[in-house]
Amino acid sequence: MSNFAINYKKCPYCGGTAEDPCNYTLCPVCEGDGRIEKYPNERDCPFCNGTGQDRWEFSPCRKCDGFGALDREPGRGPVNLFYIGGEKHYSDRRTVENILEEVTGNVLICDPYFGKNTLDLLCKIPNKCAVRFLLVRSQGVSEDDLRRYKQERPSFQFKLARQKDMHDRYIVDDRGLTILGHGLRDIGEKESFVVFLERSLIPTIIEDVSISFENRWGSATSVF
Numbered sequence: 001m002s003n004f005a006i007n008y009k010k011c012p013y014c015g016g017t018a019e020d021p022c023n024y025t026l027c028p029v030c031e032g033d034g035r036i037e038k039y040p041n042e043r044d045c046p047f048c049n050g051t052g053q054d055r056w057e058f059s060p061c062r063k064c065d066g067f068g069a070l071d072r073e074p075g076r077g078p079v080n081l082f083y084i085g086g087e088k089h090y091s092d093r094r095t096v097e098n099i100l101e102e103v104t105g106n107v108l109i110c111d112p113y114f115g116k117n118t119l120d121l122l123c124k125i126p127n128k129c130a131v132r133f134l135l136v137r138s139q140g141v142s143e144d145d146l147r148r149y150k151q152e153r154p155s156f157q158f159k160l161a162r163q164k165d166m167h168d169r170y171i172v173d174d175r176g177l178t179i180l181g182h183g184l185r186d187i188g189e190k191e192s193f194v195v196f197l198e199r200s201l202i203p204t205i206i207e208d209v210s211i212s213f214e215n216r217w218g219s220a221t222s223v224f
């Protein structure tokens, strides 16, 4: 399964009119867009039968909040391709945030050029993950910033790689490998792709990448 940018569907609550069917205001579900995001794994809400209307009162369905569907989460197929267009900054950022929210378990991140935006985005990785982050150069992040960050997220470790031969950005986690076409620091400023490949598809590559990461990690200097 692939995710090419965002798929939309007609807003079930207003039927695409963008108006609140019960009030003279913008539709509260699609916020006046007339359409809402469609997720690959979503299923019709059994409480409202996908209409988005509450059964007992004139308001958005209390079970699905008017979206007409449940399990509205980004899909988790064996291959996921995300397109970061570089022009819709808000949507692009949401896409990247969603990708990071899905990360699980032991996490290795290699992303040479580090910045404030990197730190902001890393907050989206669930707290229970143990994250090791390898970077080459940092810009706009002080030692204090990192110290404070580590106080809040003790399961994060940052190291400065000794080798300068790193270019590609990737995340290895319990699920598989995520290849970032652009570093997190500047992601969304240019058109790029993010590709996720499940571990079972590429076990040897993940092993090679992990060994290479461990080697670099071993000779890297601890930032904190």
Ligand SMILES: [Zn+2]
Pocket (backbone or CB within 6 Å): 011, 012, 013, 014, 015, 016, 017, 018, 019, 027, 028, 029, 030, 031, 032, 033, 034, 035
């Ligand atoms: Zn609507």
Ligand SMILES: [Zn+2]
Pocket (backbone or CB within 6 Å): 045, 046, 047, 048, 049, 050, 051, 052, 053, 061, 062, 063, 064, 065, 066, 067, 068, 069
């Ligand atoms: Zn519903």
